[in-house]
Amino acid sequence: MADWDGVAERGVYQGAYQGERDRLSDAAHRGDWAAVLAAVSKSAALVNARRVGGRSGWAPLHQAAWHDAPAEVVEQLLAAGAWRTLRSADGERPVDVAARLGRDALLPLLEPVPVHPVPAKALRAMEHFLHALVRVRTEHYAVRTALVLPQACVLTELPDAALWFGVPGMYGGFGIHLEEAGRAPRLRVTSHCRMVGYSGRTHHITPDGCVLVESGW
Template identity: 75%
Template sequence: MAEWDGVAERGVYREQYQAELDRLSDAVHRGAWPAVLAAVAGPQLPATSSGLANARRIGGRSGWAPLHQAAWHDAPAEVVERLVAAGAWRTLRSTDGERPVDVAIRLGRDTLVPLLEPAPVHPVPEGVLRAVEHYLHALIRVRTEADRISSALLLPQVAVLTELPDAALWFPVPGMYGGFAVRLEDVGTAPRLTVKSHSRVVGGSGQTHHITPDGCVLVESGW
């Protein structure tokens, strides 16, 4: 299952791992593609999923991942193709709501636009994605506030699920000793999210929710 890295503030990760992320972010910012491609194709580091292909600068304001920077720098097509092959998400939005393809269109990177255009494995209307994401974020806030989680978090973007073959993400929450497993499912003609959340240090804390565009319903608890 792919993992959503929702850490939004420095000091959460170990110093060595934070330094690795900073080096990658610096290389991406400079457009040093050999170093970037070596990093995203390398062995997984702790607390990452999909390699480092979607890593953003911890504490940064833009929320840009490597594909956003590739569009900005007008990187060679091979670089974009290798980032996508390494697991980079074309639906990932920045803090300002831009996907990599939006950056490419805005800057006239015409050769990169077809490569950056999202190609969902599980197409879902944009309005449905926005609605279920609203309820997912509300659920996460309620659950984390109940556990007194004070860390700043970047909450999962539901559109990413449409790119993943298994349509599933794990969102580990620092300090919760657990997190949220989010899966996009087709129930007849109505897509929904099934969300399982728990804390390993609190017995019986497990809850399962179903989220549709109409709301969020608790369907199981106490596991």
């Protein structure tokens, strides 16, 4: 299961880990692909990392599109697990950045290839209900950390169609699974707090709403 890194507030990550993320973001911003790929090789989770507290929400693949990086760099980022569907704060995917700037040679590489196709309208609707659920559950546990909430579109390109969203201050988080795709999409969302017994909840989210199906585990 892939991790969704939703921390949007500086000061939550401390020491070496925060520095590692800053160095990656700096290297991607200036187009230092040797440094980016070395960092990703050392810590694969960084391949989709955005600058903590940054405004753009760009990951290394967005920066590669902006800089018109060599195709082999883009291929190495994709091989390391970079998400083609990841949207920036403005809603742009890497392919959208490339198209806007005329990076035509990169378009075939950056065009999303969904493993689990879901209509865009259905994804947007499910994401709306997912975000509402996350807000309700994190408010219940008095989470104060600013968060970047998960994007349902990412699930469509993951082989197991699953994300884990660990939430600082909740002592737990959310497991998000795309169980059905195509014309009848559904998300199964589990959530819990390790510090509270029987706090587990399971919800099913469709484009029409969110339903609690199990609690107390």
